[in-house]
Amino acid sequence: xxxxAKALGLSFDRSATAVAVAAQTVDLASRRAAxxxxxxxxxxxxxxxxxxxxxxQVAITQRGxxxxxxxxxxxxxxxxxxxxxxxxVDKATKLLDRDSGLETATSTLDALEAAVGAAARSLLxxx
Numbered sequence: 001x002x003x004x005a006k007a008l009g010l011s012f013d014r015s016a017t018a019v020a021v022a023a024q025t026v027d028l029a030s031r032r033a034a035x036x037x038x039x040x041x042x043x044x045x046x047x048x049x050x051x052x053x054x055x056x057q058v059a060i061t062q063r064g065x066x067x068x069x070x071x072x073x074x075x076x077x078x079x080x081x082x083x084x085x086x087x088x089v090d091k092a093t094k095l096l097d098r099d100s101g102l103e104t105a106t107s108t109l110d111a112l113e114a115a116v117g118a119a120a121r122s123l124l125x126x127x
Contacts, residue, residue: 039088040089047082050073053072055070056068
């Protein structure tokens with residue numbers, strides 16, 4: 001099969017795929033880090049707003065007028081704020097756990113090694 005494929009100018013070389021997968025792995029880790037930053041900021045901002053003493057409430061009347069008032073957060077506001085913050089921190093922590101482990105570093109290095117090895121084999125084979 002390989003002889004026929006080579007005679008037809010076809011190759012089963014996967015080095016380009018391996019390089020692309022390694023690059024995508026790094027890109028996805030970067031995107032997860034950005035999400036962690038945003039989730040932690042959301043948690044902090046939400047708690048700051050609830051603990052700030054007053055929250056702004058915006059309503060639109062039937063005539064389309066915007067009415068802004070401030071009030072102290074009630075228990076529902078506090079519960080919602082703590083829930084939002086807790087979920088954001090929990091999800092951020094899970095993303096951090098995924099990317100901070102030795103297992104992830106090893107798999108990324110393995111993918112890079114495979115890509116470099118496949119590229120080297122491709123060069124040596126003359127493809």
